[in-house]
Amino acid sequence: MYALKRLAIEKNIYPPHFPVYSLSKTFVNIMNRFGRLHEPLFLVAFLMQTNPFKLFSFMPLGLRMAKRKRIAYIPSRIKNIDSFKKIIKKAELMEMPNVHEEVQYMKDTVGYGAVDKGIVLEPTKK
Amino acid sequence: MDYTYYPGCSLESAHSSYNDSVKKVFSVLDCNLHELEDWNCCGATSYMSVKEVVGFAISARNLALAEKHKRDVIAPCSSCYTILSKTHRYLKELPELHEKINECLKEGGLSYNLTVNVRHPLDVLINDIGLEKIKEKVKHPLEGLKIANYYGCQIVRPERGFDDTEEPMTMDNLFSAIGAENVYYPMKVKCCGGMLMTTYEDVALKLSKEIIESAVNNQANCIVTTCPLCQMNLEAYQGIINKTYKTNFNLPILFFTQVLGLAFGFSEKELGINKNLTPGLKLNGTLVHQ
Numbered sequence: 001m002y003a004l005k006r007l008a009i010e011k012n013i014y015p016p017h018f019p020v021y022s023l024s025k026t027f028v029n030i031m032n033r034f035g036r037l038h039e040p041l042f043l044v045a046f047l048m049q050t051n052p053f054k055l056f057s058f059m060p061l062g063l064r065m066a067k068r069k070r071i072a073y074i075p076s077r078i079k080n081i082d083s084f085k086k087i088i089k090k091a092e093l094m095e096m097p098n099v100h101e102e103v104q105y106m107k108d109t110v111g112y113g114a115v116d117k118g119i120v121l122e123p124t125k126k
Numbered sequence: 127m128d129y130t131y132y133p134g135c136s137l138e139s140a141h142s143s144y145n146d147s148v149k150k151v152f153s154v155l156d157c158n159l160h161e162l163e164d165w166n167c168c169g170a171t172s173y174m175s176v177k178e179v180v181g182f183a184i185s186a187r188n189l190a191l192a193e194k195h196k197r198d199v200i201a202p203c204s205s206c207y208t209i210l211s212k213t214h215r216y217l218k219e220l221p222e223l224h225e226k227i228n229e230c231l232k233e234g235g236l237s238y239n240l241t242v243n244v245r246h247p248l249d250v251l252i253n254d255i256g257l258e259k260i261k262e263k264v265k266h267p268l269e270g271l272k273i274a275n276y277y278g279c280q281i282v283r284p285e286r287g288f289d290d291t292e293e294p295m296t297m298d299n300l301f302s303a304i305g306a307e308n309v310y311y312p313m314k315v316k317c318c319g320g321m322l323m324t325t326y327e328d329v330a331l332k333l334s335k336e337i338i339e340s341a342v343n344n345q346a347n348c349i350v351t352t353c354p355l356c357q358m359n360l361e362a363y364q365g366i367i368n369k370t371y372k373t374n375f376n377l378p379i380l381f382f383t384q385v386l387g388l389a390f391g392f393s394e395k396e397l398g399i400n401k402n403l404t405p406g407l408k409l410n411g412t413l414v415h416q
Contacts, residue, residue, distance in 0.1 A: 072139035083234035
């Protein structure tokens, strides 16, 4: 599933204003910055990108949680953030290369129509 | 017994009650939890679904830090438990990936040699400590309490770990051993919607509603869970579910360590039950409104 999700993101195959990708991107940005997730910041940053008006609908829940001391106002940061960032930087280089290939469409090249025709498609490299 | 403790981001703030109750329960059972120094977020499913190698690398940083202490790691958050276990398993099964990740860790002065066991507290309670010792420590048996045990989808899947993937029983066995009644609960491993509550609320509301409804229909006094995200979805959104589906749910959603802590004699405040958004629960099953 994750492989499909990564592929869809890489190839831009998702609906406009798709919130799931924004959610993951926001998560990644906060984690890269602090080494830990700060939930209130995560939610605010995500909603600011996707639907700022929805922030108002979260206010009652936020207040109830604040009343019960379930909200951390200051993000927690790991001590050795420099070493953490070095690990991320190196790992970024090892992600799969983004090679975009577009296969030419030719009639009768898929399904039974293609059987025994020996068609070879050449991908167009971008 | 000594364990390395990995609380995870959620247990630092919104679910500090889970953190407190885990520590209280293990202290009674003579287990020392040593918090992993300078742990980082496991990356959860969000990181791994966007950048796989980075996701494995940051998760492996925690395993590399823990490896120095030569103890099993306890991770109470379902997501942290799943991601840390998955990282260990993938690195063990895929030598090329292991090599890559160690190259990344080297940049941070670390390496991981595949020796860490990642454990869920439920697994440790049942398989290391044992039901007999737990029963010895009970001061207030849970008689009269009807529990719907909700495992969620992460701790027993995708592959079988310490319990069955479709019909897990560890929580059921734990609570029946100390006097509670486990109600029939076919929703025990059904997904609550997880992060969809933030992106596609209508879908997650429907899933969460079904989970609460099944517990109510089977006369449970409460739902008991192991997962912070499930707890949040089932608890914080009960009001919205009631509004959307014209229901009237008012069901306590507790962590399994909170209920076990009550049986061990801790107060509601010590276990953080007073921080819950839905009513708390007394041992006889009555609701405590806050």
